[in-house]
């Protein structure tokens with residue numbers, strides 16, 4: 201088959217990497233606009249310090265930042281390393297999904313979901329908020345995937361949809377109850393509403409069995425991230441931790457579940 205050609209495979213991998221870099225830049229901008237109350241789709245990209253509109257030369261992922269030595273070309277203001285880092289991360293995430301799922305409809309679905317996860321991680325890091333728009337987008341991508349699966353006949357869409365719903369509900373109920381109990385015990389907000397909604401979405405994508413693994417990983421990552429990045433030690437940026445755990449689940453969720461079910465003899 202032509203798709204088995206190593207050259208075509210390398211070419212596609214390079215394309216996915218470039219797409220990841222460009223989308224990383226776009227998603228960065230989207231997250232910034234969401235947290236600053238600007239329209240997400242309208243208006244040109246501009247320097248966040250001087251407001252100067254950015255031209256094509258300023259918008260090349262990673263390279264623009266590197267060649268301008270991390271400064272705005274117009275006002276000289278420092279531009280955070282987070283921008284090129286996010287672009288690189290987005291490329292790595294896209295390529296990793298492509299390498300695992302190849303030419304499948306799942307690749308498109310999971311790249312879409314990963315993009316949403318990237319945006320909500322950035323907004324959660326900056327403002328401790330996971331915008332509802334990101335949750336809705338993630339659910340819409342899952343729904344579109346299920347419809348496409350049914351139309352193309354690549355899987356049993358009804359069974360997938362039923363398992364999805366069961367996954368979401370089975371995960372969200374104990375997590376929601378736990379968050380209420382923890383709020384009472386700690387006397388303050390523990391798990392944010394956005395975190396609970398995001399775990400519901402994770403249940404939709406991965407089903408409840410993989411979500412058990414996902415929640416454990418997210419808790420460990422949340423504590424680590426909290427120690428590294430949280431400005432206010434009381435709060436843990438759980439959104440990025442859940443997002444990272446989702447990424448891990450996309451790549452090795454199935455194997456991890458078989459492994460730990462094997463450990464307990466199931």
Ligand SMILES: [Zn+2]
Nearest residue numbers: 247250272275
């Ligand atoms: Zn500037």
